[in-house]
Amino acid sequence: MGKRKSEIEGNTPKKIKPHWAMGLMDAMKDPKNIVKSDDLVTVIKDAYPKAEFHYLVIPKEDISNLKALNKDHVELLKHIENIAQEVASLEEHKNKIFKFGYHAEPSMAHLHLHVISDDMNSSCVKTKKHWNSFNTPFFLNPQDVRESLETDGKVSLPTPQQCKDYINTPLHCHKCKYEPKHMPDLKKHILTHL
Template identity: 55%
Template sequence: MSWQTGLIKTILDPSNWIISTDVAVVIADKFPKARHHYLVLPKADIASIFQLNKTHLPLLEELHLLAHNVIEIRGEKIDNFQIGFHAEPSMQRLHLHVISKDFVSSCLKTKKHWNSFNTPLFLPYDSQ
């Protein structure tokens, strides 16, 4: 498996799940770009946002609900987070980022990392 398929391998192991439902799971990002960085992934094999259509609206609503749930169970405030997708995803498997706005992390090493969350490369969920 290449690094681009790492998310698929990670969600196959339930010990990585913070929250799970019948259709999706929440995991901690292995290379967090902030103090809190979670990924919400469908269990269905959807490669990226580019494979979504109208039939996926209930799934997207479930992913968004789980994003709010992980913030709540971590005892944090929603206003301190960004929730969204990358316009140019580097990892295979659709995933919704739930990331705190502090961007404090030893994994935030490059301009590309910063830009992927702080420019139009980050598509906020609520703007869709």
């Protein structure tokens, strides 16, 4: 293995978050985004929903991402999952199916659990990455995340290469065997499952 570019150039390998990655902080503070909150978490609507309903459950404790978790956070994760289930069960979501997951490599700082209806029917879904981040193993099951934390004291994550492969997986419908030619094709196709 060759040296990484950052090492060759003598840069610090530690990544610095760009300003846009801090967006959840501000979104969390703005009352108009807040769906519900308690001592431990805030639930907001995703600013660019990737389905008809799309929420984020965010702990108030400053946790950057899954890598920052330890066994002391297991109860918090259980709480996050419970709140996610509560939000999904709201009356306005009657007859909707929801799924829950953490992105393996989130773009935004601050731990957040996605609570998203399974229709994927949204004008904000535009790219293969959008699609695959919710419809491949890039979308991590919350129980699996919590159980690996309980067992190992840290969250078991796919490697960066596995993440790339998940995101670059050829497009496929999440409800049937259909393999679309491209995103506009897929976006038309999913309307048949509504």
